[in-house]
Amino acid sequence: MQIKMGLLFSTFFLLLASSEIKSQTYTIVIKGGHVIDAKNNIDGIMDVAINEGKIAQVAKNIDAKQGRQIVDAKGMYVTPGLIDMHGHVFAGTEPDHYLSNGLVAVAPDGFTFRVGVTTIVDAGGAGWKSFPTFKKNIIDNSQTRVLSFLNIVLG
Numbered sequence: 639m640q641i642k643m644g645l646l647f648s649t650f651f652l653l654l655a656s657s658e659i660k661s662q663t664y665t666i667v668i669k670g671g672h673v674i675d676a677k678n679n680i681d682g683i684m685d686v687a688i689n690e691g692k693i694a695q696v697a698k699n700i701d702a703k704q705g706r707q708i709v710d711a712k713g714m715y716v717t718p719g720l721i722d723m724h725g726h727v728f729a730g731t732e733p734d735h736y737l738s739n740g741l742v743a744v745a746p747d748g749f750t751f752r753v754g755v756t757t758i759v760d761a762g763g764a765g766w767k768s769f770p771t772f773k774k775n776i777i778d779n780s781q782t783r784v785l786s787f788l789n790i791v792l793g
Contacts (some may be wrong), residue, residue, distance in 0.1 A: 671711025719756025
């Protein structure tokens with residue numbers, strides 16, 4: 639009788655856990671942040687639901703039980719990814735190349751996401767000769783979206 643009762647309780651808790659997972663519609667629910675989204679004319683305290691890396695819902699109150707992860711954003715701003723219009727991200731190993739495949743430029747993923755930047759524009763580190771190297775080494779290998787002003791003087 640005890641084994642059957644234990645099995646019954648185990649089955650009940652598994653079913654309960656399974657139904658809880660099914661009721662979680664979103665990967666992340668960001669609660670109570672000040673959402674600024676100029677494109678959609680939103681400027682106020684809102685919740686944001688994300689599912690599989692995409693915004694699924696923006697509303698005044700999204701039930702926290704619908705998210706697997708809950709982020710308390712009270713007192714913080716929540717915005718779409720920001721664009722850094724002037725960076726030097728053609729980092730490399732050439733000691734005398736300054737911002738073009740040199741030691742002074744920075745790798746884009748090292749600082750962008752932690753400050754809300756999802757796109758950065760390299761301000762002329764690559765020229766017409768070096769752009770293929772920039773694309774192969776930096777653009778194609780960065781999680782951050784990297785755009786580039788092409789330096790017409792540099793080769």
